[in-house]
Amino acid sequence: MPELLTADQMRAVERAAIDNGRVTGLDLMERAGRGVIAAMLEHWPHFAVTPGRAAVLCGPGNNGGDGFVVARLLRDRGWDVTVFAYGEVAKLPPDAAINAQGWTETAPVQPASLFTDLREECDLIVDAILGIGATRPLQGAIEATVKFLNEYKPGERKPRDRCRIVSVDLPTGLCSDSGRPLGSAVRADLTVTFHRAKPGHYLSDGPAHCGRLSVQPLGLDREPTYPHETVSATLIGEETLKRGQVPCLGKRAGGHKFSHGHAVVAAGSVGKGGAARLSARAALRIGAGLVTVAPPPAALIENAAHLDAIMLHAIRDARGLEEMLTDERIKALCLGPGLGGDRARDLVPVALAASRGTVLDADALSAFADDPQELFAMLHDRCVLTPHGGEFARLFPDIADRLDAMPARGPAFSRMDAARAAAARAGCTVLLKGPDTVVADPDGRISLNPAVYARAAPWLATAGSGDVLSGMIAGLLARGDTPHEAAATAAWLHTECALEFGPGLIAEDLPEQIPAVLRRLSANSP
Template sequence: MLTPEIISRLAKAEHQHKYDHGHALVLAGGVGRGGAARLAARGALRIGAGLVTLGCPPAALIENAAQLNAIMLTRVDGAEGLGAILQDNRINALCIGPGLGTGEEARRLVEAGLRSARATVLDADALTLVAQHDDLRALLHKSCVLTPHGGEFARLFPDIAARLAAPAAEGPAYSKLDATRAAARAAGCTVLHKGADTVIADPEGRASTSAARDADAAPWLATAGAGDVLAGFIAGLLARGFEPRTAAETAAWLHAECARAFGPGLIAEDLPETLPHVLQSLLSQAGKPAAH
């Protein structure tokens, strides 16, 4: 359950305007590869970012424009184009990776995003690129959140993953919590290690778990695109000013709660659409007015 302080922060005050809740930019891949980024963008907007823009290559503009309304759209002409967009300091959070691709142009986009020093979620293809390129790893900073599943974690942190997978010769056993803390220290940023027992850790060693097992199980999250929505939730909270670890913890809990609330038949598109009902319930229980 979220703390009363976090629930209070999820509410919106009457005197605030959209820019008080930040502007998240989600980068999309080329033609035919925009779905993952659109899911992330929808998640960022639903969780309360004041504005969300999806940035894509010029050739993919029409495809994305046909499917976006409340989410804004901008063309990104490579890394230089992204740099120009980021001259707007009101853009305070980035989501990079869903459907981005892993070629040289994608690598340069990740580099440009990291060099901007914005609060940044790196997911999916961006994690693959960081694992492949030491120069990108060196650009990670404390305002980043990495969101690997088990396979991505092993590619990013092979030595740590090998120790986690090794049989325990003596106790206590090396746990997923230990491994995620070590990964966060090594990367110098927050790591959200996904799974039924998601673990979130920051470079200072502070860590928490978001377990979705037994009575709290959320098996419906085992569906394509669910991780993209989680990345968007985190990006939206970063845009709203949440610290990286808190954004990751809050997003992970809400993500699972949406799946539990929706139940069987869940697909990724349902997660952002279920979130308003989950937030309404939380705010009502806490005696807070619903966000407007």
């Protein structure tokens, strides 16, 4: 499912279902526990055949309640289970208390202090200490447990990689809304969450702490009360693209090149044109009808030696660009890759005054680091800014500081919050790059491109890869996508191209994978 829900939104969905009388909290807890077992067996099928020894760590809230359900279900499957409790069992919330009582009627509960003395070899440790209710940095017994777990070596006969750590809903200590550890957080092998993934499973350090991620149903999908406004962010995927994007990626029959848009990529001085050419190639491959590279006159020959299908048009300075933009058929502009700071400061104001779809990247962002406000005053709602972390910090230093500050309490300020705040200030779409690329609009709309878990593509961290992304966005803007659609679609396709090629990738390879990815998308289209 493409929606990501914050802790508050998840609670609202659960509350609405319970208030409507369709389900009880106890039912949901039972389903959550069963989901944990199902995910565990799916990932490690041998656990179904050979039950082993498990430690289940139950916290002071409903996450702990899920833990008691898991403990019972494991024992029913023949596991030797020891439960450790964090906090007083008598003070558990009602549904958790019922499950805890069921357990204590038949088996003891060990105090948390004994867990860090654990010398037995476990096959499985279930982390049900804290879930979406973690609100402050870990301390005391919980912090000691997390440290112990993250360094756990259960004896020589059973190396660590044979003992699996499964976190229920979230690794304890990980902030559900930001993916940032509240002080410290468990590093799990598998995290099993419920109904929908939370932003923290995808953002920042979240994936490294979750290990692998499984989203288990709670039977809430048909809830008629599922409030649309609870959707905080969309995880970009084939499913979201299919809703609106794929038909647009295919070209209309009978169309001519101008009906698919003309994109212009401004290029820099002699010897600096490679980045702009990469952007231009990506814009053409993604389906813009025409693409022109616009270098200074001195760099015309250099670019001509490299380009065929892409056109060339020399522009000396801002006046040259102004004249070029009298051609109304130019639908999109890309400025920044290899442009150089001085040329960027010269060209960007004219480009923005033309009110076309405009991608600003690299030098076009850094050129305004001294006075970001000057840039913000010129931006309009057809723009996309594509900063990486460093460029973001130069344009939005106060927002970046909030991301860097150690979170004192949860929910911590997230990369989604940062991108949203930046988009509101800039008045246009902001794409904040990373393995968790966030696309934010001034109205708060967020899309997240996950290049983590099965889509991890570490080889995308290569020179020129960002230039290709800018070009892809410009190409889609030329074709008529909205800034948000263009940025979100390009971010997703960019990762798909990297996955299609695999290790050894260099930036030149990325545009060349676009046809294969588009072919696969159209083949999968209904």
